[in-house]
Amino acid sequence: MADIRNNFVGIKSPNPFWLASAPPTDKEYNVVRAFKAGWGGVVWKTLGEEGPPIVNVNGPRYGAIWGADRRLLGLNNIELITDRELQTNLREIKQVKRDWPDRALVVSLMVPCEENAWKAILPLVEETGADGIELNFGCPHGMSERGMGSAVGQVPEYIEMVTRWCKQNTRMPVIVKLTPNITDIRYPARAAKHGGADAVSLINTVSSITSVDLDTFSPEPSIDGKGSHGGYCGPAVKPIALNMVAEIARDPETAGLPISGIGGVTTWRDAAEFMALGAGNVQVCTAAMTYGFKIVQEMIEGLKNWMDEKGHARLEDFIGRATPNVTDWQYLNLNYVTKAHIDQDLCIKCGRCHIACEDTSHQAITAMVDGARHFEVIEEECVGCNLCVNVCPVEGCITMQPLAAGALDKRTGKIVEPVYANWTTHPNNPAAKIAAE
Amino acid sequence: MADGRYAAGIAAGRLDSAQYAENFSDLHPPFDQHEALVEADRCYFCYDAPCMQACPTSIDIPLFIRQIATGNPLGSAKTIFDQNILGGMCARVCPTETLCEEACVREAAEGKPVQIGRLQRYATDTAMARGRQFYERAAPTGKRIAVVGAGPAGLACSHRLSMHGHEVTIFEAKPKAGGLNEYGIAAYKTPDGFAQAEVDYILSIGGITIENGKALGRDFALADLTANYDAVFLGAGLAGVNALRAQGEDAAGVENAVDFIATLRQADDLSKLPVGRNVIVIGGGMTAIDAAIQSKLLGAEQVTICYRRGREHMNASEYEQELAAANGVVIRHWLQPRRVIVENGKAVGLELEYTALRDGRLVGTGEAVTLEADQIFKAIGQSFDPVPLNGSGNAIEMEAGRIRVDAEGRTSLPKVWAGGDCVLGGDDLTVSAVAQGRDAAESIHRTLVG
Numbered sequence: 001m002a003d004i005r006n007n008f009v010g011i012k013s014p015n016p017f018w019l020a021s022a023p024p025t026d027k028e029y030n031v032v033r034a035f036k037a038g039w040g041g042v043v044w045k046t047l048g049e050e051g052p053p054i055v056n057v058n059g060p061r062y063g064a065i066w067g068a069d070r071r072l073l074g075l076n077n078i079e080l081i082t083d084r085e086l087q088t089n090l091r092e093i094k095q096v097k098r099d100w101p102d103r104a105l106v107v108s109l110m111v112p113c114e115e116n117a118w119k120a121i122l123p124l125v126e127e128t129g130a131d132g133i134e135l136n137f138g139c140p141h142g143m144s145e146r147g148m149g150s151a152v153g154q155v156p157e158y159i160e161m162v163t164r165w166c167k168q169n170t171r172m173p174v175i176v177k178l179t180p181n182i183t184d185i186r187y188p189a190r191a192a193k194h195g196g197a198d199a200v201s202l203i204n205t206v207s208s209i210t211s212v213d214l215d216t217f218s219p220e221p222s223i224d225g226k227g228s229h230g231g232y233c234g235p236a237v238k239p240i241a242l243n244m245v246a247e248i249a250r251d252p253e254t255a256g257l258p259i260s261g262i263g264g265v266t267t268w269r270d271a272a273e274f275m276a277l278g279a280g281n282v283q284v285c286t287a288a289m290t291y292g293f294k295i296v297q298e299m300i301e302g303l304k305n306w307m308d309e310k311g312h313a314r315l316e317d318f319i320g321r322a323t324p325n326v327t328d329w330q331y332l333n334l335n336y337v338t339k340a341h342i343d344q345d346l347c348i349k350c351g352r353c354h355i356a357c358e359d360t361s362h363q364a365i366t367a368m369v370d371g372a373r374h375f376e377v378i379e380e381e382c383v384g385c386n387l388c389v390n391v392c393p394v395e396g397c398i399t400m401q402p403l404a405a406g407a408l409d410k411r412t413g414k415i416v417e418p419v420y421a422n423w424t425t426h427p428n429n430p431a432a433k434i435a436a437e
Numbered sequence: 438m439a440d441g442r443y444a445a446g447i448a449a450g451r452l453d454s455a456q457y458a459e460n461f462s463d464l465h466p467p468f469d470q471h472e473a474l475v476e477a478d479r480c481y482f483c484y485d486a487p488c489m490q491a492c493p494t495s496i497d498i499p500l501f502i503r504q505i506a507t508g509n510p511l512g513s514a515k516t517i518f519d520q521n522i523l524g525g526m527c528a529r530v531c532p533t534e535t536l537c538e539e540a541c542v543r544e545a546a547e548g549k550p551v552q553i554g555r556l557q558r559y560a561t562d563t564a565m566a567r568g569r570q571f572y573e574r575a576a577p578t579g580k581r582i583a584v585v586g587a588g589p590a591g592l593a594c595s596h597r598l599s600m601h602g603h604e605v606t607i608f609e610a611k612p613k614a615g616g617l618n619e620y621g622i623a624a625y626k627t628p629d630g631f632a633q634a635e636v637d638y639i640l641s642i643g644g645i646t647i648e649n650g651k652a653l654g655r656d657f658a659l660a661d662l663t664a665n666y667d668a669v670f671l672g673a674g675l676a677g678v679n680a681l682r683a684q685g686e687d688a689a690g691v692e693n694a695v696d697f698i699a700t701l702r703q704a705d706d707l708s709k710l711p712v713g714r715n716v717i718v719i720g721g722g723m724t725a726i727d728a729a730i731q732s733k734l735l736g737a738e739q740v741t742i743c744y745r746r747g748r749e750h751m752n753a754s755e756y757e758q759e760l761a762a763a764n765g766v767v768i769r770h771w772l773q774p775r776r777v778i779v780e781n782g783k784a785v786g787l788e789l790e791y792t793a794l795r796d797g798r799l800v801g802t803g804e805a806v807t808l809e810a811d812q813i814f815k816a817i818g819q820s821f822d823p824v825p826l827n828g829s830g831n832a833i834e835m836e837a838g839r840i841r842v843d844a845e846g847r848t849s850l851p852k853v854w855a856g857g858d859c860v861l862g863g864d865d866l867t868v869s870a871v872a873q874g875r876d877a878a879e880s881i882h883r884t885l886v887g
Contacts, residue, residue: 068478070471348542351484367485393481394546 002307003314004300006040006104006431009198009258011131011174013040013104016315019273020262020283021045021108021134021177024083024293028092032099037293039298041104043201043283046081047135048088048199049111049121049133052385054083060221063210063230074236075286076210078221078228079108080142086124094128106175109149110136115157115165122170135162137188138204140155140181140231150204153179163195177258178202180237180245185244186251193257201260201283203241205231234286237265242277247328249278266295269301276322277317315376330423337409338384338400340364340377346397348371353388353398361387379410443738446783447690448813449711456524457707460734461570464625464760465529465555473559477506479551483542485605488553491540493869494521499749502556511573514564515571517557521545522596522875523589525565527868528558529626532723534756536868565638575602575645578696580885583608585653588616590672590857591868592639594881595876599644601882607645608667610652611797614640616674616857618867620699621794623727625734654825655775659833663852671840671848671855672874675865677818681719683787685777686815690784694728695720695814716740717787719774720816722752728814729766740766741808745799775805779812786810822860835862846877855883 006016007291009093018041019025020032026045034042048054057282063076082089097105111117124293125133144151152158159176166174176192178185180203190306194202207229209219219227241263246256261279265271266287274282305413312318342353354375365388366374366383377388384400392398403409405418421428441450454459470477480502488498497516517524531537533554541550564571580603584591587609595605603748613619617631640647651657653673662669678693680686690713704710712735718725721744733740742761744751747770751758760767771792778786787810790801822838826832832840834849839861846854856863856873865867 069475088626315798347545349483349487351486352481355484373485373487 002304002312004303004307006281006315008104008260008391009132009175011041011104011106011173012102014102015040015296015300015303016275016281016332017296018042018104018106018260018281018283019288020285020352021136022285022289023079024285024288026084028096031092031096034288034293034296035096035100035103038296039103039293040281041106041131043106043108043134044089044130044319045143046108046110046124046139047086047121047125048081049117050086051086054080056080056083057223059223063227064234065210065236072286072290073233074208074210075289076208076221076232076235077205078141078223078230078232081108081136083142086121090124091126093125093130097129097131104132105130106132106134108134108136108177110139110143113147113152118162118165119169122166122172126170126172132198133165133166133170133179134175134201136177136204137162138177138179138202138231140179140205140207141229148255149281150207152182153188153204154175155180156187158194159191160186163192163197163414167196173198175199175201177204177262179204180244180263181207183231184253189248189251189254193254199259199260199280200254200259201262202248203237203244203263205233206237206240208232215219222240233264234290235264235266238270242273245279246277248324249320249323250326251340267314268306271299272303272318273322274304275319277326278320278323280315280319290294309355332422333407333420334423334426335417335419335421337403337407338386339379339382339403340384340388340398340402342375342377342388342398343396344376346394347375348394348397349375350393351375352391352393356387356391361385368405438737439736442736443714445714447711447713450708451712451714452708454626456710457735461624461628461707461731462534463621463628464802465558467562468555468559468823471558471709473505473510476552476556477502478750481542485871487540488551491536492520492745493536493850493864493866494508494524494872494875496524496528496557497537498553500619502551502553502562505556505560510560511567511569513560514569517561518571520563520591520739520875521868521871522639523618523867523871524528524557524633524789525561525619525638526589526622526627527871528554528561529631530618531866532754532757532870536752539833549752565634568640570641572596572600574599574642577604578602578789578886580604580667581606581665582668582670582672583662583883584672585618585662586610586649586672586674586857586859587614587649588674588857588870588872589618590674590874590877591616592636592671593877594670594672594854594856595645595870595874596639597878599642601886603644603667603882603885605645607647608651608653608662609647609649610655612649614647614649616672620702620723621695622702623698623731624702625731659826659850659853662745663850665884668852670846670874670877670881671853671859672870673821673825673859675858676822676825677820678815679777681774681815681816681817681822683774683777685779688764688777688779688784689782690811691775691813691815694720694724694814697728698724698731699815707735710735712737713810714738714854715809716812716814717808717810718726718742718814718816720744720814720818721746721750722816722818723757723769724819725816726757726761726766727814730761730764732814733764733766733814739809739831741809742766742768743772743774743787743789744768744770746794747771772806773801774813775801778807784810784813788815792876819858842873844875847880 021043025042061079065074139149143149176197211220261274262283271282354365354367481730482499501513501516538550542548607776612638615632648657716732718729772789776788791804840855854877857870
């Protein structure tokens with residue numbers, strides 16, 4: 001049986017599934033329920049500095065978008081950091097860590113961008129026995145208006161500065177949580193590394209408005225007829241998160257910097273994908289908020305089953321295995337030629353491949369052959385774009401089949417070359433590097 | 438248990454009164470909003486959708502379902518009514534399992550088609566419940582058109598003619614409009630007075646007058662109409678019922694299934710409606726199924742459908758056959774009636790002969806079986822009765838016992854169009870009658886206005 005014990009920057013947990021800093025980790029009560037359910041660790045909901053507690057809105061904090069049968073696809077929130085007394089949180093953290101020594105307990109922090117504020121809170125957290133801290137440079141709503149959260153995360157210099165303060169003032173591992181609300185995730189990641197971060201975690205939520213009420217013309221979630229952008233999370237943001245994780249994992253400047261992957265992790269498979277791209281573990285929030293803590297059981301067993309099937313004995317056996325396969329467009333093999341193929345036995349004749357191709361792409365799929373409804377790829381027209389595969393409702397019905405080297409590409413009339421060749425050497429590229437004579 | 442449960446012969450009140458209401462309630466309860474959204478989401482929005490091609494009225498099914506899915510049931514209803522103004526009834530009575538839902542690609546994919554009929558009902562019910570009318574009449578043309586028969590064909594034709602600005606008078610032999618929707622469809626498919634509600638909805642466009650109790654050949658002649666109107670549409674349906682050709686057919690207790698169903702549909706109190714204890718229905722179509730199931734629902738102890746050919750030959754869809762079986766009706770195949778057994782002028786049994794196909798011909802095998810029966814319904818098909826058309830001047834051309842029409846619904850007589858069950862080439866479905874009525878209206882409009 002696969003061993004899924006996790007060691008993330010020295011923080012050990014029985015599995016790589018942590019609950020992200022969010023409402024599910026705001027109180028001892030919730031965290032204990034999570035540990036009982038089997039979660040490997042938690043990042044305690046963000047603590048702020050000592051003083052009058054944070055005030056939240058008293059109307060809706062969440063907005064959502066749904067798929068079929070109201071399945072929640074994306075969730076947005078305007079909740080702030082913990083609104084409970086600092087001392088209450090610290091007391092509970094200490095108690096939970098004492099009661100659950102085998103689980104990871106990291107504390108998320110967000111205090112003003114002043115060294116003294118960080119110097120003040122770090123010893124208090126250290127005293128609880130927590131395993132580490134996560135710097136919340138990500139929340140895009142509310143706190144950012146006060147110069148915290150993503151307001152820090154959007155300025156690499158601030159990230160580096162605050163990270164350095166923390167590293168200088170605590171023995172605890174420092175994880176820097178990054179906001180996706182920037183243009184290039186590598187810059188904040190590099191800044192965190194320069195500041196001495198032990199790891200980064202990402203992504204925090206994406207600035208968003210989930211919908212507009214067409215009767216009141218208020219954005220959702222609506223507070224007395226008005227709305228403010230919230231942080232978007234859940235399955236809908238996973239592709240954004242995967243890319244950002246990969247960008248950091250393959251950036252020469254940050255390669256090897258541990259990453260805790262966050263963003264729409266809902267199943268074991270999502271977790272495995274994040275880890276394959278270089279994440280050392282994953283953090284989960286929306287899935288738990290949608291289905292409750294029990295989902296971790298599926299994640300644990302699913303991951304183990306997959307690892308056993310594939311012969312991965314430990315997490316390290318597959319972490320980062322997909323990273324080298326992420327490259328720049330210019331290095332993609334232009335001699336890799338595929339054609340769509342429709343399995344006529346599986347085809348249910350909905351015609352979506354045809355109309356997608358006919359209306360919006362390359363006119364490469366028939367609708368009618370010899371007077372009968374029949375969908376077939378016209379190889380002379382097919383550019384191998386994969387749109388038909390993506391719109392086909394039957395899994396496995398349409399597949400992209402690579403042409404073997406030496407075969408004729410009926411679209412271009414050229415023979416498929418057996419060698420790898422990319423844009424950098426393509427004759428149409430004015431900047432092509434000419435091979436040495 | 439009601440006292441009359443096992444009363445011999447043909448008797449009323451076999452059930453407790455509450456049981457009647459339950460038995461004759463909606464066969465398929467309407468979708469609520471969430472159910473409709475979930476079901477609508479199953480539609481793949483197919484290209485050149487097979488369901489649409491299978492619909493005799495060519496409703497844009499993917500579009501109306503998408504409109505439901507996007508929270509626009511009124512737009513959805515308009516998409517339906519544009520092609521089929523009786524979309525509400527068709528949603529209830531269409532044999533969708535042999536039309537749109539059979540063609541649905543989800544049927545091919547997983548054996549579970551999108552429930553198009555119920556979605557159509559959701560949309561049309563929404564529009565009708567809100568009293569939403571989608572059509573305005575064009576400027577008056579001054580043309581007057583006579584329509585014979587206020588059934589689906591006549592109503593669809595009249596509505597379309599009225600939309601185009603023509604004045605329509607419908608002559609209907611029966612006291613109520615609706616045709617088979619009112620008199621012929623099984624009660625549990627269209628409960629709560631839906632047929633009349635739909636007639637009212639259709640007529641509310643204006644410009645349509647119905648004269649009830651006016652029968653062609655009795656109260657007026659076709660020549661009167663052609664003389665006094667700019668055009669005539671015949672949507673008279675099938676008045677004749679095929680004979681059993683069995684000895685003793687005239688005995689008390691032997692009835693036409695269509696008459697039984699019509700009586701049932703018009704009954705105010707089903708507990709007063711008598712039904713046999715042992716009922717036999719002869720036939721293999723929808724009428725046979727409807728008569729059999731409703732006999733059972735009225736409390737008949739044993740109901741048997743006897744059909745002279747095999748299961749695969751039955752006109753009733755597989756779904757209808759299963760519905761009958763689920764209601765406790767026994768369907769027996771390869772049996773044809775030979776002799777009604779009569780005592781004191783009343784039917785007490787039916788002697789049937791086994792049949793077989795030999796060299797493609799149906800023949801009796803000579804072996805017989807006798808079944809107990811105090812009520813026997815004939816449901817072996819209806820026929821067009823051409824007699825009322827006689828004396829109308831030039832005889833209208835007939836073919837295979839029905840009126841011959843061209844693709845636009847034109848008969849052999851100038852100024853006269855026809856559609857619905859009375860013409861050749863239909864499939865005796867409400868939805869086909871609607872299509873023919875609508876298309877004839879367009880043809881009339883083109884002819885009159887050009």
